[in-house]
Amino acid sequence: MSDAQIGLITATPIIIVFAIALRRMGVLSTVATVSAVTLSVAIATVLFTTQSPLP
Structure with missing residues (x-):
């Protein structure tokens, strides 16, 4: 899971x-x-599903 995905999981509930x-x-x-x-x-x-995982 990328940092951007973690940020989305954190920001959306807030x-x-x-x-x-x-x-x-x-x-x-x-x-x-x-x-x-x-x-x-x-x-x-949409952003979570389009974020590519880190290589």
């Missing part, structure tokens, strides 16, 4: 936690929260 926290504080709407979570997971999935 983004999700922040989105949920902002929703609970009333800063984000439900649609914005769902969209942030969905898009962050989709982007992380």
Whole structure:
């Protein structure tokens, strides 16, 4: 597993936690929260699967 993949595994849950926290504080709407979570997971999935392992 490359450093970039480890970074994606680390960063994506942090983004999700922040989105949920902002929703609970009333800063984000439900649609914005769902969209942030969905898009962050989709982007992380695409980047994770396209990263080539170190030789």
